[in-house]
Each structure stands twice: as C-alpha cells, then as structure tokens.
Amino acid sequence: MLLKTFFRISLFALFIAHSSVSIAQSYAYISNQIDNTVAVIDLKTRKVIKSITVKGKPVGIAVNNKKQQVYVSTPRGAGFTVIDMNQLTTIKEVKVGGASVGIVTSPDGQRIFIADWYENTVSIFSSNDFKLEKKLTVGRSPSGLAVSPDNRWLYVANRLDNSISQIDLSTMRVRNTTKVGQHPFGIKLNKSGDTLYAANVESNDISVLSTKNLKRIKRIKVGERPYAISLALNESLLFVTNQDDDSISVVDTQSLKEIKQIEVGEKPEGISTASDDKHIYVANWFDGTVSVVDAKSLQLVETIMTGEGSRAFGDFISE
Numbered sequence: 001m002l003l004k005t006f007f008r009i010s011l012f013a014l015f016i017a018h019s020s021v022s023i024a025q026s027y028a029y030i031s032n033q034i035d036n037t038v039a040v041i042d043l044k045t046r047k048v049i050k051s052i053t054v055k056g057k058p059v060g061i062a063v064n065n066k067k068q069q070v071y072v073s074t075p076r077g078a079g080f081t082v083i084d085m086n087q088l089t090t091i092k093e094v095k096v097g098g099a100s101v102g103i104v105t106s107p108d109g110q111r112i113f114i115a116d117w118y119e120n121t122v123s124i125f126s127s128n129d130f131k132l133e134k135k136l137t138v139g140r141s142p143s144g145l146a147v148s149p150d151n152r153w154l155y156v157a158n159r160l161d162n163s164i165s166q167i168d169l170s171t172m173r174v175r176n177t178t179k180v181g182q183h184p185f186g187i188k189l190n191k192s193g194d195t196l197y198a199a200n201v202e203s204n205d206i207s208v209l210s211t212k213n214l215k216r217i218k219r220i221k222v223g224e225r226p227y228a229i230s231l232a233l234n235e236s237l238l239f240v241t242n243q244d245d246d247s248i249s250v251v252d253t254q255s256l257k258e259i260k261q262i263e264v265g266e267k268p269e270g271i272s273t274a275s276d277d278k279h280i281y282v283a284n285w286f287d288g289t290v291s292v293v294d295a296k297s298l299q300l301v302e303t304i305m306t307g308e309g310s311r312a313f314g315d316f317i318s319e
Helices: 002-024
Strands: 027-033 037-042 048-053 062-064 069-074 079-084 088-095 100-105 109-116 122-127 132-137 142-147 152-158 163-168 174-181 185-191 194-198 206-212 215-221 227-230 237-242 247-252 257-263 268-273 279-284 287-296 299-305 312-317
Touching: 027 062, 027 122, 027 268, 027 279, 048 088, 062 109, 069 109, 069 237, 079 109, 088 206, 088 312, 100 142, 109 142, 109 312, 122 142, 132 194, 163 185, 174 227, 185 227, 185 237, 194 227, 194 237, 206 227, 215 257, 237 268, 247 268, 257 299, 279 299
Parallel strands: 062 100, 062 312, 142 185, 227 268, 268 312
Antiparallel strands: 027 037, 037 048, 062 069, 069 079, 079 088, 100 109, 109 122, 122 132, 142 152, 152 163, 163 174, 185 194, 194 206, 206 215, 227 237, 237 247, 247 257, 268 279, 279 287, 287 299
C-alpha cells in the first residue's frame, strides 16, 4: 500500500514538474535591430534568458509553434534566419533578396511568407525544406502580412500604395485590393478570419475591413503613427502601438472606438499578446525595452530591458 502511494505521489510530482517546464517555455522573441540580436524572454519569469546573435539588422518575427521554429527577417541580410525554439540557437539563413521586413507563417506551419520592401514581392517558402515555392508581385513596399485560419488567404499591407491585397493561396493570384488609410503597416486578423485590422502610419488611424470582399467597415482614430496591432480578452479589445506618442491605444472592438491610451516606452513598435490572452508585450525601439501591459486593468505592469533597437514586428510570442 505504501509503495503504491509513493508511486502515485512520484507520478504526480513528475507531472507537475513537466507542466512547469512546458509553461516556462512560453517565450517572447524580441528582435534588436541595432544589436543584431534576438532577446528571448521567459514569460513565466519575465526575464531575458538568452540573447541570440542574428546578423543583418533583424526586424520581423514569426513563430512557428508546429515546427518549433522562429523566423527572423533580416533586411541587411536579404532574407531570414531560422531559430530552433528548443535549443535557442540559429540553425539556418535563407536568402530572399532585396530587403525583407514583414514575415508570417501559415496556421498549419507548412509555409513561410516574407515581404520584400524594395522588390514589391512576397516570397513563399516551405517550412519543411526552406525551398522557394512562389514569388508574388504585390503593391509598393509590402510590410505587414496575415494568413487566414484556414490557410486559404494571404493579406498584404502595401504601404506606399495605401492598400491591402487579398491573395488566394490556391491559385496564387490577387483576388481583391482595397484602399485604406495612408501607409498601412501592421495588420491583424481576428480568430474567425472575417475581420482584418490595419494600422495606417501616416493617417493616424486603424482601418477595419470585412474579409468577405475587403469591404471597408470603419476607420478609427488613434495616436500618432500607429505601427502594429494585437487583440486580447477574447478579441474584445484591440491594442495598437503609437510610435510618436510613446503609447498604445486601446480600441473596443464592439463599438470600434478608442477608449484609452496607455503610456509605454519610447517609440513602441512590435506588439503581441501572451497565451493567457491578458498580458500585452510591447517592443520599444528607442528605449531598448519591452513594456508589459495588463489588458484587464489597462495598466503598465512591468518593463524589461532587451537590447538596442527593439522592434519585434510580427507575432513574436510562442505558445
């Protein structure tokens, strides 16, 4: 009887230990452009546990939880670097050409999409062998990218064309292109894939689009030079970084109105929501920090030093 009890306790302890490890492996990957590094933040402790050298002035981040890899766009390296999430080391550099900025993975983890700022293209790579599948011509200076939950549609923010393009990934052709505000950059799809939000840097607003036909629903005024977007609290709130206000705007997604601005670090750029759907992580370029904001209280709760030129453009948090 004592042996059985001891065995059960041991199994329970092992389960708890394994669970703790799993939780501890939820990380934020922050590209530090000036440092040529990616800082890895353990979200359990909110401490930087490693700084990984990534040459080529890293900017964009895309986490592939299915493959346990992170892809980092390198504008000066003309491509992207692959980081192994288990070893926290770089394992490959992939050449694309031009100046790569925006980068995203498909929800099924099978494809990597990377926007080329100079060549006005989006390149599509297989995540299995990193071979180029297709290079698509899009609008001028493509930046933010998003893929629909069913892996069918790719959305591209064409910054200098003031437009969003919708690409059918079954035919590799543009289905729709819609004008939005001035200089759209970061874009975000909701979980159902029926609504797209775009941050318009020069017109200081957010465009809200229905993805059914890229119909414009509304434009929402926010702070100065909005850059990137994230959603939290079951998508009831939208958060956008305002570069020149050193703040993030909070938008109610039902009323489609700004309800608050929260002060963060200097020149905030990248923004992502943790898997708890409550904590927002904001990369501050000029400060070299990450601000942590509680989406329930709408308060800044912590500031983490990361490195020089923290940008983290994209979905940079692992599950």
